[in-house]
Amino acid sequence: MALLEPFGNDLTKYIIQRLNRHKISKVSEFLFANDKDLTKITNLSETTITELKRDLRKLHGVHRAQLSHIRRKIVKETKYNTGIESLDCLLGESSLFPGAVWEICGFSGTGKTQLCHTISLNLIKNYNCDTLYIDTKYDFSGIRIRQMLKSRNISKTDAGRIMQQIKVERVDTLEGVIKVLKELCVQLEIENADCKAIKFIVIDALPAIWFQHRERERMFLLSTLVNTIWKLALQYMKTFLLVNLTVYKETNLFENGLQYSQLGDTDGEVNEEALMQASVESSIVPALGRYWSSVPHLRLCIKSNEKKIEPVCKRTIAVLKNCYGPTGGNCNVSITDAGVI
Template identity: 30%
Template sequence: MLKLCTLNHAMLSDRVVEVLKEKNIVTVSEFLHTDSNKLKQLLNIDLIDLGTLKKDLWSILGILPINGLQHYNILINQSNYIPTGIKSLDELLGGGVLSGGLIDICGLSGSGKTQLYTTIAVNWATNDDIHTFVVDTKGDFSGDRINRILLSRDELGADKRKHIMRNIKVEKCNSPFKLIALMRRLLDQMSSHPKVKLLVIDSLPTLWFLFHGNKRSLNQRNLAILADLLRKLAVEYSIAVITINIETRTTFVGFGCAGDKSAIDDANQNEMDLMNQTESPKTTSALLPALGKHWNSICSLRLRIERKLDSTNSKSIFTTTEPSNERIIRILKSNQNQTDIHCMVHLTNTGIT
């Protein structure tokens, strides 16, 4: 701790230092955290001069206090849109993925979630020499998938392909506790890896589905801890954090018409209210991302990737003879963009285009 002395500042005379010492204000830190009105009465110093003194002492400590607006402007200047390399998606997002943001990609099994983040990682490594850190919770990460994408891009030579592969680091993780420990370790090491600008967790629900029954509170507590760590990683180091989520079709029972949004939102409606209704209950089904409302409030951007609907019968194309390579990417939530808008993409050998 830096002690108060006359050398700290011209306004800190011997008399001032002695008076402060009598009131057990000995260090610079203690002085700065003492109420200014109390110091004014104690030292008979004008509040304006006292403010100048405190500001100068803050600079000596290497810390300059700023207000909320200044802090917001600093964060905005540090953040920037990084194009994903997928033209229609970049147009949808207004330029690309915002560094410093938490992006949740959800969709049904086989919809193309892994292909989407893999394409983004390859494009960033190719065009901007950005490093990617992937946390594989399912044990199914495939380096061959990335290699096939690179081999399909004729403009890439052997040395460039090797360089890109080296820029994508993978670590396996099989429990929420290990994931939290891994994120803490990554926070400590980020200053040594300035080129890491993309963090992917594939997938998050895989770990949290390990909790059942009376472990629900532990589930939510650890999810909150993880969210804080991911926010800190994203904001302090201006990286994009992508979590891969799953969707399931859930059916609700209610008395509104099918498709009534209130019936979907109120999934936990009181059973007695249902019993008191005189009309027959109706069912409403919807696709819902896992991890509930809590995780929805945490992510700054949530995208859904889905198969293109057949215009003739409004059902997803799941034929095995001629599978469709068309996908729809829809914005479900965004802090910067309009929601419920979408773009069309295609699954190809070179990734998603």
């Protein structure tokens, strides 16, 4: 990609010198730099930065091979720790990165939503990453977030900023989730600054809306959802955390044709006792079928240890799938007022 040269009335030699001091000397480096960082370096407005990027893209263009190279560089240089020490130690180099797709699965009541709350909060606090939280079960709790912030002795000013950085969308259909993600794609294409600030996307949870549809509809909608997720992950480097259920293999809901209403509560949660009664063996697999099983880069399973007499807050997180490291490991965590630790 070409070196930066004076362009229009805004990209002057003086501005280019300031950019060079921050190791931004090429057009590609300018295009993929954060708008807020560029505003601080150049003292130009975000609107001006957006217009400059648009004009430079038209003038120079970016080939797919160059995009792939830049994407690999971003992934290599940017890592997000979850902020949960035992989990980060377990994953090591397999930590969150731009474009990663993670899944958290487990039975109802094991703490999947608590884990999503904690990771979202930690990413905002430690990396200033805005989060889009798509809530399909109406389980997101602002009161719980405030409790976590208070337990961590976060100031009221910082707590207010953190709360504002969690963008909650409540939808109760699979079509609704797809609509939200596609609208995000549209806004990113026109370089909406608020949408560009979103780095982390949580969908909590998929089974609650998946089982509403007949099998043929499910596959079409799931395929559309997966394509949209991959577009956001690969093209716009958004990081995903997706919530799923675990089911017993012999009574797998997508294979034996059991109705969601037979196994669920009125609030949309699958009843664990009903699953256990319908099961012959204890072989546990994630829900949503074989097609979905290949989607996440990393699959974590959170569970309570039934064999040990432990407080309710104790949980074990196991690695079921990992495209970037070993599988089979596990770590112990606790659910506290401050979140999952």
